[in-house]
Amino acid sequence: MKREKPKYKQIIDAAVIVIADNGYHQAQVSKIAKQAGVADGTIYLYFKNKEDILISVFREKMAVFIESLQEVNQENTTAAEKLEFMITNHFRVLSNDKYLARVTQLELRQSNRDIRLKINAVLKEYLEQLDTILEEGVKAGEFDANMDLRLARQLIFGTVDEVTTSWVMKDHKFDLTAQAPKVYQLLLNGIKG
Amino acid sequence: MKREKPKYKQIIDAAVIVIADNGYHQAQVSKIAKQAGVADGTIYLYFKNKEDILISVFREKMAVFIESLQEVNQENTTAAEKLEFMITNHFRVLSNDKYLARVTQLELRQSNRDIRLKINAVLKEYLEQLDTILEEGVKAGEFDANMDLRLARQLIFGTVDEVTTSWVMKDHKFDLTAQAPKVYQLLLNGIKG
Amino acid sequence: MKREKPKYKQIIDAAVIVIADNGYHQAQVSKIAKQAGVADGTIYLYFKNKEDILISVFREKMAVFIESLQEVNQENTTAAEKLEFMITNHFRVLSNDKYLARVTQLELRQSNRDIRLKINAVLKEYLEQLDTILEEGVKAGEFDANMDLRLARQLIFGTVDEVTTSWVMKDHKFDLTAQAPKVYQLLLNGIKG
Amino acid sequence: MKREKPKYKQIIDAAVIVIADNGYHQAQVSKIAKQAGVADGTIYLYFKNKEDILISVFREKMAVFIESLQEVNQENTTAAEKLEFMITNHFRVLSNDKYLARVTQLELRQSNRDIRLKINAVLKEYLEQLDTILEEGVKAGEFDANMDLRLARQLIFGTVDEVTTSWVMKDHKFDLTAQAPKVYQLLLNGIKG
């Protein structure tokens, strides 16, 4: 008996590939089912509807980022080191899964407002981890005590996101992970005390 | 007899309103035609297809940003002052036209890959103006000579864009233009020599 | 230029034929469109949705019955004569349009509760005309003053409907209009004073 | 160990409840299985297919009517008394099982032509019992010798059915069994010699 991945995971992974290959609006349920090697109807044993597939893709994949951040946030390192890890990790994960990168940076953003709101809810956890780092850095005197925390968060996330999107749109023509130290330095300059 | 705006402009403006009010996916050509006060078929006398409307919306509205930057780039001010103006101007224009802000920050991004690529082509002019400022600043010793120019551009555009998007998604709950000096300071810290 | 029936009527008539030929559950919108000689989408310029087509079929066709009853109710005849006319007319109209008979007696009754309720609302007008006849007959001493009006209505409608349905289910094997005098006599016996 | 009803009966009863509660078109096999406390697949050990369940429901429940009529038809009473019993019994049985009444009067009639034909075959036995009463009544001089037997049957069944359906559609707002004597009188008037 062949041991299969549980179908839920199987379908999520198929969705990432289909969306990356065909684009958001051409990612029909039947294509995802075919890629996953299951019948169309089987999808609906594991997901409420198509929207549920898309949000689940994002949630499952973001979990990697969020968990690694939670871990690093519990370690005894400086806030600056944590920030550096966050950036490096972000770039590394997406570098290693170009399908995922295309899906999160380009395709999923084409979804309608409902899905976008649910995706943002997932993203919020990630941003809260970032906030934790920033608060800690301010308390430790590493980061500028007068800076606007929300702006700092937007500075960091906006930059990391823009660099990643740029990398995807330019068909990965530069080495994304190699940008991490430089991005870290620019951002640290911006916020350090 | 009332002198009417030329129909081309009329349709562009109608598109912005319809997209802002209904969202990208609910902005049907017939709605735009109705809002513009013309027949559906008339749209196709001025635009090749729907995609052409959307890109034209972006191009026409971006022109405001680009022109003002071209002007300021020809003035005798420091690169830092130019950067500050760029940020302030960006926030001010979108603050003054909340319809436009919603359309550019949220709605148009839901379009498919083809339209996104064409929108990026329009954006490129804006980013080139930004590059001009950065190069000038490096040459004048205002900005760090060792920094990666592309990263600096992504830092600045990514941050400004993220702050604006955040402001739109939070229903303009904070004063966007008031962020300009703080954003400028954070970014300048990042890149100054 | 060929003068066409207005499309609305054209589609209604096509629906009757398609439903009669294929049965309620096999009467797809595309079949109706094809039969009407229009595109699928054209249907939706004239009807809100499929349900709207079905109810409209019933409403338009019942109008024939209701109007003729309204006319006869305004004439100077006895209630018994009006009743006889009603029965004769009912059988004659359905005898002359076997498609319609199949649709109203068998097919439309397979619809779901929502449609059935709306169909019943249309039917109500017909039954009210019948009530008018009965009340008039009681007042004139033609019909039994002690009878239960609602039951009398159910007696008449139930019988006429059952005879018609029987005729349809037996593939029109007997002459429906020929039943009218006998049915009238049975019913009159039941309710006469 | 609790002695269970045989599964066949269990499933029939579950079907009546599910159809009455959810309506014909929302009575999925899986719902019936759940209500019956068995697995979906188990249904198919006792019934050939869904159609078979529905017809069996009707057949099993009609048996009550048919048996009681067979009994009364063997008694030494007048045809008129038998007719009265038939009407009273019909109303009483359905009054006592409102689930069943909804299912037979409203829901099962939404089924397609095939099922309807098979249901009619079951109904035929009932109508034959009614014919026996009528023939006996004619022979005994109780009923009009000149009347059309088929019409008389349709008069009686159509009226009883219409009264019952009306009662179900009006949510049992009147006392159905209380109608029996009045209905009997109306019908007897119609057919008595």
Next chain:
DNA sequence: AATGAATGAGGTTTCATTCAT
């Protein structure tokens, strides 16, 4: 130049039935 009625392709989801365990 302007109209707007007509077109027709294309996709999500349900659910009766099967069959390996």
Next chain:
DNA sequence: CATGAATGAAACCTCATTCAT
């Protein structure tokens, strides 16, 4: 006998675009 996960066919409706007037 019993299970229940898996199957896959099938249809309503929308909307960008055309073209006769």
